[in-house]
Amino acid sequence: MENKAVFNRSILPAILTLCLTIGSMVAYFNLRPYGNEAGFQTLVKVAGIAYFISVAFGTLFVFSMSYIGGAALRERILASLVVPFFWMTKEVIRITESHPISESLYWYFNPLNVWLVTLMVLEMGIATLIARKILKRRGREISVVTFGPIATIVCSLVFVISVYAWGKGENVYVIFLSGYRALFGSGV
Amino acid sequence: MKKKTINNKEIGRRDLIKLAGSAATLGMLKSAFPDFLFASSAKDVRRPNIVYILGDNHNADTIGYAGHPFIKTPGMDRLAREGVVFEQTYNTTSLCSPSRASILTGQYAHNHGVKNNHTPWTGQSTTFLEHLSRSGYATAFIGKWHMPGEGLPEMPFLDLFVSYTYREGQGAYFNCPMVVNGKEVPSRKPYITEEINDYAIEFMEQQVNKPEVEQKPFCVYLSHRPGHPPFQSPEGISGMYDEEDVMKVLPPHADSMWYGKTKGNVFQGIMMGSYHNQYRRYCETLTAMDRDIVTLLNKIDELGLRDNTVVIYMGDNGMQWGTHDRHGIREPYEESARLPLVIRAPWLVPDPGMSRRQLSLNIDIAPTMLDFAGVPIPREMDGQSLVPILKNGNLQGREAFLMEYWRYYPENTPSYVGVRTRRHKYIRFERGRDPWLFDLENDPGEMNNLYGTPTGNAVLPQMKELLAQLNR
Numbered sequence: 178m179e180n181k182a183v184f185n186r187s188i189l190p191a192i193l194t195l196c197l198t199i200g201s202m203v204a205y206f207n208l209r210p211y212g213n214e215a216g217f218q219t220l221v222k223v224a225g226i227a228y229f230i231s232v233a234f235g236t237l238f239v240f241s242m243s244y245i246g247g248a249a250l251r252e253r254i255l256a257s258l259v260v261p262f263f264w265m266t267k268e269v270i271r272i273t274e275s276h277p278i279s280e281s282l283y284w285y286f287n288p289l290n291v292w293l294v295t296l297m298v299l300e301m302g303i304a305t306l307i308a309r310k311i312l313k314r315r316g317r318e319i320s321v322v323t324f325g326p327i328a329t330i331v332c333s334l335v336f337v338i339s340v341y342a343w344g345k346g347e348n349v350y351v352i353f354l355s356g357y358r359a360l361f362g363s364g365v
Numbered sequence: 366m367k368k369k370t371i372n373n374k375e376i377g378r379r380d381l382i383k384l385a386g387s388a389a390t391l392g393m394l395k396s397a398f399p400d401f402l403f404a405s406s407a408k409d410v411r412r413p414n415i416v417y418i419l420g421d422n423h424n425a426d427t428i429g430y431a432g433h434p435f436i437k438t439p440g441m442d443r444l445a446r447e448g449v450v451f452e453q454t455y456n457t458t459s460l461c462s463p464s465r466a467s468i469l470t471g472q473y474a475h476n477h478g479v480k481n482n483h484t485p486w487t488g489q490s491t492t493f494l495e496h497l498s499r500s501g502y503a504t505a506f507i508g509k510w511h512m513p514g515e516g517l518p519e520m521p522f523l524d525l526f527v528s529y530t531y532r533e534g535q536g537a538y539f540n541c542p543m544v545v546n547g548k549e550v551p552s553r554k555p556y557i558t559e560e561i562n563d564y565a566i567e568f569m570e571q572q573v574n575k576p577e578v579e580q581k582p583f584c585v586y587l588s589h590r591p592g593h594p595p596f597q598s599p600e601g602i603s604g605m606y607d608e609e610d611v612m613k614v615l616p617p618h619a620d621s622m623w624y625g626k627t628k629g630n631v632f633q634g635i636m637m638g639s640y641h642n643q644y645r646r647y648c649e650t651l652t653a654m655d656r657d658i659v660t661l662l663n664k665i666d667e668l669g670l671r672d673n674t675v676v677i678y679m680g681d682n683g684m685q686w687g688t689h690d691r692h693g694i695r696e697p698y699e700e701s702a703r704l705p706l707v708i709r710a711p712w713l714v715p716d717p718g719m720s721r722r723q724l725s726l727n728i729d730i731a732p733t734m735l736d737f738a739g740v741p742i743p744r745e746m747d748g749q750s751l752v753p754i755l756k757n758g759n760l761q762g763r764e765a766f767l768m769e770y771w772r773y774y775p776e777n778t779p780s781y782v783g784v785r786t787r788r789h790k791y792i793r794f795e796r797g798r799d800p801w802l803f804d805l806e807n808d809p810g811e812m813n814n815l816y817g818t819p820t821g822n823a824v825l826p827q828m829k830e831l832l833a834q835l836n837r
Contacts, residue, residue, distance in 0.1 A: 209618055210618055214612070217617075217618070221620040221622070222620070222622060226622075272775055274777055274798070276775070287775065344532070351532055351533050354774075357775075363480065363513075364771075365780070
């Protein structure tokens, strides 16, 4: 591997993705038609898609870049977590408008976040294969397909699909709310 | 001559002649007046049947009769033509379970105790169905119960209790397992509205087909799921609004992708698809429900019950579609709090097809039902009967009502309490937001918060006083 400095190999990709997330988020929520509805629809589509991709698929980019840069597994995972953690925290802060801190923190465990983390694991497996392929093209002696990433991809894919397939996620949400009631009652 | 006996009392020839004369007079009178005025059972005057239909999250403007540009609701439109539309109907707590409990009990949520969708129904308050049952009505609860607690409540006074517990009582649009009088049974029809409509029709037929001496007036509470996500409709209706221009209805800044359940949540939005399509699917579910309302109204005609059956359609909550950057049912804006309400009672309404502008509430339903049935309205009910307003559209109606909401996890609306008068709305949040004060006469869209302004300061003391009075 290239063994770049920590900043270049892990922090920079994470910051770049985070900037895309914040920029697209700010644009998305502050755009208004101002008389041109067609233009507005196009702009919000671009901003919204960028926002979604940065949160949901940023791991592909960050994990690959840090792998190619020579980062260890723990560092790659930490770098990949920056954007999803930012987004989840934004959502937790949103909940504090109406709920106490303890209940807001429970929002970290909502099904969408669980789904997102599993998606990240899936992307980490895919990113590993991508990064290895790139390194191999650059002349590194490396096996692209090994048991580890393939098992990661298969397991996480099964989980991602089954969580959604089981009542389109509604059943998991019901379990999450049962957990809330077990911890906090009705909240009022 | 051998004396005849009636009720173990001996009667003579003269008594028999008197009895025959009375019967003949009664027969002549009966032919001159509507049938329901003449009892065939124990009571002297037969009381009307009642069919109450409840929709879910039904925005009061998303109906044909309200001028919606494309939705097809011929059933509700017929009710509006033949009955009276209450244009200013509100829920007192803008959330499913509390609103449903308020409808059944006639009480504000702080009295019946179901404060949010996590607070169990304890049965501590008496429902209007129980009052009607005690007074001799055959009663049926059919459809969505959706109040928290361990399964469905015990309601032995009901002659028929059909509901579901699937997915916390939300049920499913297709093949929803049902619970009929405490017994789990599979669905008989694939789509949920057809399924519960069939139970309602069967119940009505059973009542009509009983021997005359066993017949009682009946009350059917028919509680539908359409209007609630995930919006799914049956074949023939699914996709029928694909070509409609939803921007005739949605606010201009509602982009085609956005489906945040709460402000600022785009990720969930894209997960759940196009906002424009969500709105189309929502309308389709309402049309699917309306199709069964048409069937039900036709059945009422076919059974000869039209002239002695009250039919009511109402929603439990409104629904906000992108206005104020919000989506949902919880915010104290008009779109969330205002409900559709139509009442058809042909013998009471002098001006069918007209509307009423008096403030009416979900808590008015229970006392109205009892008033229809001639049952005294208990003091613990907070609502008022709408029957006097039905009869006379010139009555003034109430001056103000209490709006109350307890935070409901994980939704992003803080607890609030407020008061709505004919002209103003004042809302005080528990946390996170400044109070609201809107002049609904000059600002029906609630765009200009008057709180803290000179105009607002002039009104505020009166609003605070009203709030204190109502919130005692």
